[in-house]
Amino acid sequence: MISKIDHIAIAVSNLDEAVRTYMNVLGCGADAIRIEEVPSEQVRVAFIQVGETKIELLEPMSPESPISKFLEKNGEGMHHIAFSTDSVAREQERVTALGMRPLGEIRRGAGGKEILFLHPKDTGRVLMELTGKKKEE
Ligand SMILES: CC[C@@H](C(=O)O)C(=O)SCCNC(=O)CCNC(=O)[C@H](O)C(C)(C)COP(=O)(O)OP(=O)(O)OC[C@H]1O[C@@H](n2cnc3c(N)ncnc32)[C@H](O)[C@@H]1OP(=O)(O)O
Numbered sequence: 001m002i003s004k005i006d007h008i009a010i011a012v013s014n015l016d017e018a019v020r021t022y023m024n025v026l027g028c029g030a031d032a033i034r035i036e037e038v039p040s041e042q043v044r045v046a047f048i049q050v051g052e053t054k055i056e057l058l059e060p061m062s063p064e065s066p067i068s069k070f071l072e073k074n075g076e077g078m079h080h081i082a083f084s085t086d087s088v089a090r091e092q093e094r095v096t097a098l099g100m101r102p103l104g105e106i107r108r109g110a111g112g113k114e115i116l117f118l119h120p121k122d123t124g125r126v127l128m129e130l131t132g133k134k135k136e137e
């Protein structure tokens, strides 16, 4: 079951600058920010807690990152919406049966959580991520 929006992700070219902008807009302190590197996606990511959900700022770590290609084509801006679920595998099965194409396999994203992306051409040209539990849970 999908329970809430886990995060809204924005592609940025300079993470530190973007973090400052969001802190200014939201009026929050550094305690609301968590930064980590996710090598599987070649991104450095900052999460900013906003109530029950988060803003995810994504900076590419290399030209191979999907965020590099996105920035080249579109510039900075909204990249994807992520939905929380108690079972990414079950949601994968459900949406696949409806004809949506997952992009690759379930893998590990930020915080070690299971993630799966759906092709934006099947979801109204908005990239969507399903995010679940940590793999060991
Ligand atoms: C921090 C870790 C993790 C988390 O825990 O939250 C993350 O969020 S990681 C985020 C980065 N990782 C990913 O984005 C992985 C999934 N993405 C992909 O597999 C690819 O980026 C893609 C979506 C398949 C696009 O790659 P590719 O086909 O090589 O690029 P194109 O530019 O040719 O795009 C094809 C087509 O799709 C449209 N598109 C691409 N990106 C988006 C987007 N973010 N939102 C909406 N639409 C998008 C693009 O415009 C092309 O359309 P056409 O031009 O009409 O062909």
Ligand SMILES: [Co+2]
Pocket (backbone or CB within 6 Å): 007, 009, 056, 080, 082, 129
């Ligand atoms: Co994400």
